[in-house]
Amino acid sequence: MRHYRIPDETVKRLPVYLRGAVLLLKDGKKSLSSGELAGFIGASPAQIRKDFSYFGAFGTRGVGYDTPKLIKQISKILKLNKRHKAVLVGIGNLGTAIMVYTGFSIYGFSIEAAFDNDAKKIGKKINGITIEDIAKLRTIRAKKIQIAILAVTSGQAQRVAESLVNNGIKGILNFSPCRLEVPKNIKVISIDIALDMARLPYYMPKT
């Protein structure tokens, strides 16, 4: 259950703040001001202070926020204060790129299983994970995996999503360019790289 009433837009920004704080702590910054964090991640200090106020993280004037404490607070709110196992389905070009992607661990995610329906891929090992037959998807339940990354084709996505939900998945990161119909208690976050690209021309100088 959610412990706080935090606007979705703020929830979207919290991972950015978290990553910024983690990187700045690595650089030795044991405390940081909203201005320093804002400058590092490219946001506005006022927005940061407002977002932080939703969960009662108040900095000290002239000193700022205690970095480890801030990391702990944001992690707790986002429920990232424990490891999350993930399963990846669809080991095409995108799926392979995801398997070797190193950016998940900062948030405590680890890909623990990978599935495909292509006999040529099944049994292959990428980054220490053996690709398994999609027919054996039910094994994710015993592994207590609750997060899935979906990188299959649009035509397969709905069927695979249903199978994932039937096997205990509670959250799906969806890369297929289609809407998934899932029960209300299942969270789907869809990534469409074209959507981000569509904002570029707005900010580009006139030529």
Next chain:
Amino acid sequence: MRHYRIPDETVKRLPVYLRGAVLLLKDGKKSLSSGELAGFIGASPAQIRKDFSYFGAFGTRGVGYDTPKLIKQISKILKLNKRHKAVLVGIGNLGTAIMVYTGFSIYGFSIEAAFDNDAKKIGKKINGITIEDIAKLRTIRAKKIQIAILAVTSGQAQRVAESLVNNGIKGILNFSPCRLEVPKNIKVISIDIALDMARLPYYMPKT
């Protein structure tokens, strides 16, 4: 130059509205209410009405918005009312996935050139585009390409970004997990799939 003062958060949502309106028009919806659009894309009608009011798109009570007019207005604001040529640099697993991705055309983007530094890849053709030697990157200027998609490793990203800017690129969609230092007039939008994934546990039911 920008013609309107529109908040960045609204600019982020406009491509979602645009895609929704395009898909609904395809389904024959020649006019649509904020409620219909909201239901289709999973947003709030009030948010949509507020966002639209920034550029003076006012629906008619009981009738809603004229869909083709709405598409035209949003496209114009986002400067998507003309074709945009893009270059892709880095044809690894992710780059290959991007080359075959079909979601760009809805916004008028087309990948017109692709580069890599791997001799084994140079000369290969993917989706009609021949992969060229990164040493020949300067050819993008004659092709009037102003948008780049960067899918190289973190270690190469900064150098490639500088080379792109030197050859006329004004906007970069960056997939490398690193901060790019570019002149102020160059817009960079970075995609980090782990950031989106980091929001999932917040919305997942307690177990």
